[in-house]
Structure formats: structure tokens, C-alpha cells
Amino acid sequence: xxxxxxxIADSIDVTARxxxxxxxxxxxxxxxxxxxxxxxxxxDPDGTLNLPKRGVRLQVLLGYDGxxxxxxxxxxxxxxxxxxxxIVTVSGCSADFxxxxxxxxxxxxxxxxxxxxxxxxxxxxxxxxxIEDGLAGILIDHIDQTNExxxxxxxxxxxxxxxxxxxxxxxxxxxxxxxxxxxxxxxLPTALIKRDETSTHxxxxxxxxxxxxxxxxxxxxxxxxxxRYSTAGNGDNWKTLKRIFPSAVxxxxxxxxxxxxxxxxxxxxxxTVANGDPSIHAGQPLRLSGWRQEISGxxxxxxxxxxxxTDGGASTSLDAQAxx
Numbered sequence: 001x002x003x004x005x006x007x008i009a010d011s012i013d014v015t016a017r018x019x020x021x022x023x024x025x026x027x028x029x030x031x032x033x034x035x036x037x038x039x040x041x042x043x044d045p046d047g048t049l050n051l052p053k054r055g056v057r058l059q060v061l062l063g064y065d066g067x068x069x070x071x072x073x074x075x076x077x078x079x080x081x082x083x084x085x086x087i088v089t090v091s092g093c094s095a096d097f098x099x100x101x102x103x104x105x106x107x108x109x110x111x112x113x114x115x116x117x118x119x120x121x122x123x124x125x126x127x128x129x130x131i132e133d134g135l136a137g138i139l140i141d142h143i144d145q146t147n148e149x150x151x152x153x154x155x156x157x158x159x160x161x162x163x164x165x166x167x168x169x170x171x172x173x174x175x176x177x178x179x180x181x182x183x184x185x186x187x188l189p190t191a192l193i194k195r196d197e198t199s200t201h202x203x204x205x206x207x208x209x210x211x212x213x214x215x216x217x218x219x220x221x222x223x224x225x226x227x228r229y230s231t232a233g234n235g236d237n238w239k240t241l242k243r244i245f246p247s248a249v250x251x252x253x254x255x256x257x258x259x260x261x262x263x264x265x266x267x268x269x270x271x272t273v274a275n276g277d278p279s280i281h282a283g284q285p286l287r288l289s290g291w292r293q294e295i296s297g298x299x300x301x302x303x304x305x306x307x308x309x310t311d312g313g314a315s316t317s318l319d320a321q322a323x324x
Contacts, residue, residue, distance in 0.1 A: 031304060060072065215241065230249075
């Protein structure tokens, strides 16, 4: 298989023009509400290359033998040159994250479902809300967004309900961690990675949370004028969340989410696929084959995924956590 790429700048295909200069194309697919990144490195030994302008939108496609996958559209926000020999590096972030995302907002939501809250946020940016049904219907008594940007608020909401909020291709997505279906209910393909397809791997099994056997979250019982706890897990040694939640239900969801996160974080793996696979993306379910049982017998979910295409070949590197 011959690695190929296509780069379209402001709707103009510039692949042929860049071919003699290009050293590598790298796309980093980020989990959650983080902007995906793109980096293009160009060789310019004779100084004839015009520096690209900031603000240009680059669509990047990666693949093999004419079968290319769209890896997103990025807005150039940084251009650098170094040498000798002269190297030009162009960097950009996902175009979906342009605009007033970093504005610190003051908002309050009372007696709203997660679906209603996220639809309100999506409309601010002309995004299509795509929310898993089980999460969309959860009623939140009250939640404040105090001097907080929408990405930070979405990340916090995801943490409280063990979900991933992300923005892809004009959609605001909110799904459970490791969700293996599209919002319309279609099964997502689980990426199969065989050991003989990889060049490196690193497994880590760590008891990062000590001997905690469960999580408890505080909530204020105004009728009884006392602080109560909602719990997840079982045992005598509780990890107690610092926040005080407005109700037993919201406290329970937060405790449940933290307990699941603690268990997932005990088993992690990083690996590099020698012949890059552009179809692998952040948040995708993974199955690993050919390793010891502690690896092959675990269901995984991909974290950050990095695709690198060069004249000498292609590779995909990723981190993953055990999926409960």
C-alpha cells in the first residue's frame, strides 16, 4: 500500500503544488472538547516557497492507493520557519472550534434536561445537537455556569455524567464513554489492531487511587438542613468528591461517573500502528489481538490518536483505556 494524502486550501486542491516540498502531515484527533490539530512540515532549501497565510482553511485527507479519509478541516493559526536547511511548519486547529468559544459566560439552568441544555449551547454556534437518548433525558435540578467558557462547562458536564462532549463536523456530540453506536443507533465499527501490525506498545496497570472501594458525593438536604451522601461502589474506604451537589440524583451521577473513571484509569495502553490506519479516531472502541490476556481480553476505548503521513511511510499512534 502506498500512503497518500490530499490537502485542500480554501476549496482549492494544492496537493500537487505541495508535493515536492512536503515532509510530513500530522493530524491529532483529540478526545472531548479539545480542538483537533494539524501540522504540515515543508522543506524549502532554496527559499522559493511562499509562506502560507494565517486564517486559511485546510481540509486534510489521508489514506492509501486512492482510498482517502477526511480527517477534518483546520484553520491555520501558526506559521514557523527554521533552518538551515529551511523548514516551514504550518499548524492549525479544528475549524469547528473557531469563533467565541473562549468567552467566559454567566448562565444558570434550572429544571432542564441535559438535552435542553446542550441544544441551547449548540444553537449559539449553529451546531447540530447529537445527544445519546439516555443522557438527553436526564433532568438537572440546577446547574450554574459561572465565569466559565462553554468548552469548560461541557467538559464538566461530561465528567459528572461519565460522558464525552465533542464537536465534530458541525455537530455537538454528547455520548457515554466508550459508546459503540452512532446517535441514530447504528453500531460503530470496533477497530481491530493486531500485535504484528504494531511497532511499539506500552501497557500500564496501576492502582492510582490507592485502596478506595467507592466514591461518595455530597448533596444538601434543605428540608432536613443537613448534608447527605450519594454513593457508587461499595466498601469502607470512600473517595469523597469536594463539590456539594444540589440534589441526590446529581450527586449520584457524579459519584457513579468518578467511580467508573477510577476503574478505567487503572489499565492503560499506548501503541503505534506501523502502517497508519486513518479510520481510527478518538473515542472509538478497540479490540487488541495477539497480546497476553491482560491486553487481548480487555475492551478498550481510544483516547488521543495521532496520524502521521510522510514520504517514507505512515503511522498511527494512540493511547487507550480499559472500557468497562
